[in-house]
Amino acid sequence: MTRTPLISLTEVSLGYNGQPLLREISFSVLVGEFLAILGPNGAGKTTLVRALLGQLRPLGGRLERAAVQGERLRTGYVAQSASLDPIFPFSVADIVLQGRLGRRHGLQRLSATDRDEAARCLDEVGLSHLATMPFRDLSGGQKQRLLIARALATQPHLLLLDEPTRGLDLASRHAILDLIATLHRRRGLTIVLITHVLAEATRLAERVALVHHGRVTSGATAELLQPDRLGRLYDMDVELLEES
């Protein structure tokens, strides 16, 4: 079955101040797929994320974001929780409600429907019992779950997660990955996972996009994640081990 692209990049060059960091990259994010964007630190993953979010205009090439049922493509973005300043006195409920701010007309107040939807998303990630708790008091794993709930509250067509397991312990990492897999399975949500952890990509993604030396290569996970390709990507010998 052919899937429709939600976002397609054709020979796109991305960078800052006219200097390309990624050159002539071509790949698509397809409806309902689980795509992992993989690459070493500093390879340009964040630049690619900014372009996928529509925050960075290509220096060249064509980047198209499809409309879904007549609506502008909505992307639920999940930032790394460590990047958020704990000085803000937000409660868990305040944060998840932020996902509804973009759904209002102008400066309208949030409605009862917004609050219900936010509560439902909080419940879906298993945090409804912590609704009144301050954000700063949550554990790393709980913060990441909350940010996923906030992204879900935007009612996204595409969920884009930027290294959601970074800095988490093993148990929290597994819990977050399980949650993402469940959302993909139950909701049929299109997911783009940015990571530099190979095991996460092989475990969850149908396709991967490898970012390396200013280029992006995409394809089926099993096909691309081979020792020789990965060795070239990371400039070292790579051996793949079976996960127990």
Add this chain to the structure above:
Amino acid sequence: MESLWNLPFFQDALTAGVLLAIPCAILSVYVVLNRLVFLTATLGQCAVAGFGLGFLIGWQPSLVSLLLVLAVVPAFLRGGSGGTAPMDSVLGMLFVTAWASSILFIAGSAVGREEVVNAIEGNVLTISAGQRWLLAALAVGVLLLHRFASHDFLFVAFDPEMAASLGYHVLLWRLFLYGALGMSIGMTTRIGSIQLVFALLVFPAMVALRLSHDLRRIFMLAVGAAVAMSLLGVVLSFTLDVPTASTIVVLLGLLFCASLVVRRCRARL
């Protein structure tokens, strides 16, 4: 004491204290959460330099002061991430340059000397009817901005990338907030003094953040603290015959210390 309350200029000073406290206290929460304290101090110094420049060149000092502050604001919209110069270093250089400039402007203009000294030392006691109306308009403007856009301002500051992905124009929102801050500083410094305005843009939020985790309560506590200390400061300064702005600032400092004690006691319970 009873006769003091009947004095029109004492009543005017109380009104001025309240009208100054309300907008500054609301903005203080945004200043502290956005980590804009040093920017606030620098804008205050620019406002004083603007008065001096106004007197020196013979233009309306308040207008020159406001224009100078608003001209400086856009330079800091991108924060420190965009360039190679750290934001605090740029602010430090601007702060000291504005400070030195205000001294030179005062030295060059005999007419402006007293006015600029007033702006530094503060004099809410000599507020005119026009200035009262100006403060009232500012308070209404800040209240409206807060009522309709507080969630947006805080969201954009907390997570600009997520906000941008939802269609927010992050730089434009920052421009609104910094512009409101710059305008408030430009309009209030001549009335309240740089010292008092800066204190009112920092202490109320710091006190409120020690006492509550709830955003709505934090704003209310900040306004309550600022209004109470302003009123008490005016009364004490009249009674003890000491400078009003400095009295209010010291009271705000003492209130902050008290909030630390309350927080520590609560944690032990």
